[in-house]
Amino acid sequence: MDLLWEPGSHKYNVSSFIGELDEILFGAAFSDFTDEMLDRLIGALRKRGNSNATINRKLAALSKLLRKAHKMGDIRGLPEFQRLKEKAGRIRFLEPDEETRLFAAIFEKSEIYGRFCIFLIDTGARLGEGIGLHWQDIQGDRVPFWLTKNGRSRSVPLTERAALALQASDRTRRGPFTSIVQAKFRAAWNEAKQEVGLGAEPDVVPHILRHTCASRLVQGGIDIRRVQTWLGHQTLQMTMRYAHLASGDLDICVPILERAARTETK
Template identity: 90%
Template structure:
């Protein structure tokens, strides 16, 4: 493994200008660039927190190396290190997306002289886990026993498909009769969704003294309660049973219920249809009309 001094000696390069050696470009690091641009590039919320964690990890991989140019070699070093840490291509793509956004801003502001070529890694479709009705009942009952607020929050999330940060960030003024509007979203675009009866009841049971129905929920404490309840109901061995499964479950139920994929995309607030297409296979009922045709063909062959 390269030592800190070795990496710095590799990346502390002067640049040539017009055939003459120009003055050395001021060196910087990923952590420095993050501190300089994070508030401009990302709004407050869980996504900003995740991005900061990603960039911090990448800076750690480079041993805090300072540079004036971010090279393809540096990018390869990061991807190789993340793979050795067990990161999937999907996870690496998310981290590289944050890095690309930061570096493009830094390049525009003159902090970095050149950028590498970012190529999206091929992602596996993977299996999407969602809760069966019986699993939902057991899990929600166990969570509600620990905290009524947490139990109501779970109901709200599974019936709206909201992300944790979106639900916690909801304000009373964002609620209009039977609809909820999420302003602080991952895509940066607001969206409104209608509320089910039980989602509306979950909201109304919250204290009006708070800025929003779920604003006093701390994610770390909620996740801890979730994991305890998950163990108690026999789901502790399933790594995919995390709070985000509530969003998957909402999407799955919409598709299985016959809602077209475009409407599901709008409901979830996905930036691209490709993200929503992960659930398309659940609409298998559309293929049922194919069976009689195949059966008639089979009977005709044996007649």
């Protein structure tokens, strides 16, 4: 684990994934990882209610681990890992009134949790990136994220309220949000969303703050390539999930078609 994954929340998730897969296989020893074992894993994960997207993430971690084991000579054979087809479902993001109500409820529980939410929604940072931010890394009105999911660092400018959210933090700690424990933050989030009437929505999780940041950039006319850079997506395909929100860009096409139609009728 220490060799293949950098410290951070992603490594924690991967460890959990691998542990679950080991449990499904009953901790069995093997010298070849067969197609039958892979099929058994996929079937078991589906029975547990995992979507194809979730299964893909778990198998990606397993594939990386097994490739390393194969390279080291610990196992002989590997199956072909084929990515399962994922549904391009609707991406949920917070409307302004939902943000106001939810953040107010979170601020009542913890002032630092409330400021953390403001920081995340205005930077698009993942939870682990925000918690891992150190004071020494902050460069004036910009923040760098070093411990990212894909291992690529990036730097984004701060909005006024995001800068204020940082400035109000305790300078005696390593970073503005390093005191936050993810499990406790998520518990407070879930309580707050119940209180404001969003408890029945499974997509209203802390990661929705990143989706909301991306959607606001696209709806505001920022091109997809810049949004990709802002979010730190490894591929443009990941950012294209938000492209449909920029439908206003298509309005400029109408005059061209109407002009062509008028020319045709003359």
